[in-house]
Amino acid sequence: MKRLRVNPIDCDGRGVCAELLPELVRIDEWGYPLLSEAPVPGELTHHARRAVAACPRLALRLVPAD
């Protein structure tokens, strides 16, 4: 099982992740992503991988959920 993690140094709040994965990513009042900390459900894994690939800063990643 995987969960979402963002490198906050690389992230600059473009918001592509929230557009592609609104079920798991919200944007805070400053434009930065608030990620669900729960494991990514199976049916959203494909969308999560697309969001990771689409991040213009490569800041988003999928990591083992522990």
Add this chain to the structure above:
Amino acid sequence: MSAPPRGTTTRLPPATPRLLAAAGGAAADPGLAVHLGRYGPPPTGLDAESLAAVLQEAGLTGRGGAGFPTHRKLRAVAAARTRPVVVGNAAESEPASAKDRVLLTRSPHLVLDGLNLIAQALGARDAYLYVHPDAVEPARRALAERAAGRMDRLRVELVTAPARFLAGQESALAARISGGPAKPFFTPPRVHERGVRGRPTLVQNVETLAHVALLARYGPAWFRAAGTPDEPGTMLATVSGAVAVPGVVELPIGTSVRAALAAAGGPTGRLGAVLVGGYHGAWLPPGAVDLALANAALTGYGATLGAGVVVALPAGVCGVVETARVLRYLAEQAAGQCGPCLSGLPLIARAAALLAQPTRHQDVRAHLDRWAALVERRGACHHPDGTVRFLRSSLTVFAAEIAQHERGWCVAPGGAAAVLPTPPAPSGPDSWR
């Protein structure tokens, strides 16, 4: 295994004070000859597992603020497949702390003995002393003495830490020693896997190193003769604020706050509150003065020993005003790398400044609570988390003062002189080096 390791001196171990044992206090000689006369030569031939076993039995935890069990850090780096690097951390970025500088000035050879013991155990050939600007000279002198006596095989490089709050953070330290600015990096991998120039790096606060130097000589049973069963040993505390003789004192862990203040000459008047740990620490109300300075007791107030900072706030100074000033300092000291921290800390500081004024506050408190929740755990380092811990403890301990401000009244309406130091950040393009 309670007996001292093989190769250690059989001389009578010192009673407290342990780290600042020089009789005659600040005027005593920190030199190598006196050090060897008092303690004998450091033990040799301790491999990583032997040293780790001693540290584990002794229950030594880091004295830099995080309080992590030292044996675990040592074992983690010992497990690395490439040759590790060892760093003694004396950045002392907490403005209210002076213990690391005092230790390097009065007992530098305990620190260097510890650094060598650990480096030998790990097979490290490169070590660094990362040092606050004020302690560079005593450190350099001590290193020169050992070089002249051909005492160590280890190469120790002295690196000056920038005078910034985050400089002592372990990844910022690794970044700086690697040649870049002292800014934290994103983890994992942690520095024990990939730190200075990509190598496994063991970072130890210099006080921890000094404890290792004594522990290796006198053994775990001696170490445990002071402190509590769960938190053994002594610690250095910087006691300041409204006390008669502010300074660095060595205390068994578990000493009460009252006794710590007494060791610094006692409070100069009625206490308003006591800050414990540092600027990522927490306030204690005056009624908690009999609380033990041990993490087990402090946790009930959201506090930890942290960097051993104990500041007595007198009753005539407004804790909300002090807190607001420190929060502005913490916002200024951020590395500015992470959006939530960069956005949120200045807003938190400004909101706290509004609460510090004796006037109606409207929705300030609601915004403050929301922003605090938004910055927590969303940075590459724990700067936002520590800032929020400090903020929340002040909202609890100074709740009555905040309510008084709403009604237009403050205990110190003209503003008293500042108690908590908030030095300005160095400016210029090289200010992070």
